[in-house]
Amino acid sequence: MTYEDAFSALGDSTRRQVFEAVSDRPRAVGELAAGMPVSRPAVSQHLKVLSDAGLVVCRTEGTRRIYAARPEGLAELRAWLDRYWSDVLERYAAEVNEEKE
Amino acid sequence: MTYEDAFSALGDSTRRQVFEAVSDRPRAVGELAAGMPVSRPAVSQHLKVLSDAGLVVCRTEGTRRIYAARPEGLAELRAWLDRYWSDVLERYAAEVNEEKE
DNA sequence: CATCTTCGTAAGTCATGCCTTACGGTAAGT
DNA sequence: ACTTACCGTAAGGCATGACTTACGAAGATG
Structure with a gap:
């Protein structure tokens, strides 16, 4: 939902690994687990x-759940x-300027 | 060092909070702890x-350690x-195209 | 209808890591 | 030199959460 989530x-x-796998292409749960x-x-x-974090979506296909990355x-x-x-860059530049005085 | 770190x-x-505080402006450790x-x-x-993750840097100033955000x-x-x-967008677009066939 | 596949959830175990108190070390002030 | 201020690290307690096994539900297959 938010950037914090x-x-x-x-x-x-491990979760990054899962996310990268579904980003490569949509996959079923068993397929994901097989490579992990x-x-x-x-x-x-x-x-x-x-x-829950809004990073993946799921669609049902028979008994299988296909998960895919959610670009949004x-x-x-x-x-x-x-x-x-x-x-950060702005404040960093301001710091450097103060340093020079 | 890497994006994974x-x-x-x-x-x-809590660590995000610390990072955001030093991003606002460089602060000493005690100053940070006071607001947390x-x-x-x-x-x-x-x-x-x-x-260690390369997100902040530190300079010594007397007995105090001033931490600042590291833009890099x-x-x-x-x-x-x-x-x-x-x-992700590329593959997402490719998926949508396949779906239409 | 029986069976198999695929998956989500519950319950419990166990490790990771966040937080605390205690201690030592360095620099500034008196 | 002694004290004070400020900080990093060690050691340990403890909660969070990651993982496993066991179970039940839903759809496909014969």
Whole structure:
């Protein structure tokens, strides 16, 4: 939902791995778990966190759940980071100027 | 150092708060701890993590350690996110096209 | 209808890491 | 030199959360 949720969600290494896998292309839960060192339920739980953070979406296909990356989720994070980055640069420049006086 | 370190570091809520405080303007450790609900050593430990991740830098001023945000750290994260975002968009567009066939 | 596949959730275990108190070290002031 | 201010680190307690196994639900298959 917010950039904070995105940071918290992507803060975990395994969860980043899951997110990168579904970013490559949409995948089912079992397919994701097959390429990872953790169990399928663990992947399911990670997907729930990513979903709550608005980073992935899910569609049902028979008995399978296909998860895909949600571009808007990354966009929020990107927007925040862009604004924050320019703020930091501004204040950084101001600091350097003060230093010179 | 890498974008992964940045994500891990900013994944914690308290640490984000510390980082945002030093982004506003450079501050000493005690000054940071004064405006936060945790102890000074806790802030010190968070600053170490942020420093290892390349997100903050430190200069000594008498007995005080002044911490400041490091723009390059955010830049790395931003660069990764930009590239990653465009990749996701590409693949997302490709998915939509396949869906239409 | 029976079975198999695929998955989410519950319950419990266990490790990660966040926080605290205690201590030592360096620099400035008197 | 002694005291004070400021900080990093060590050690330990403790909560959060990541992981596992077990179970039940929903759809496909025969």
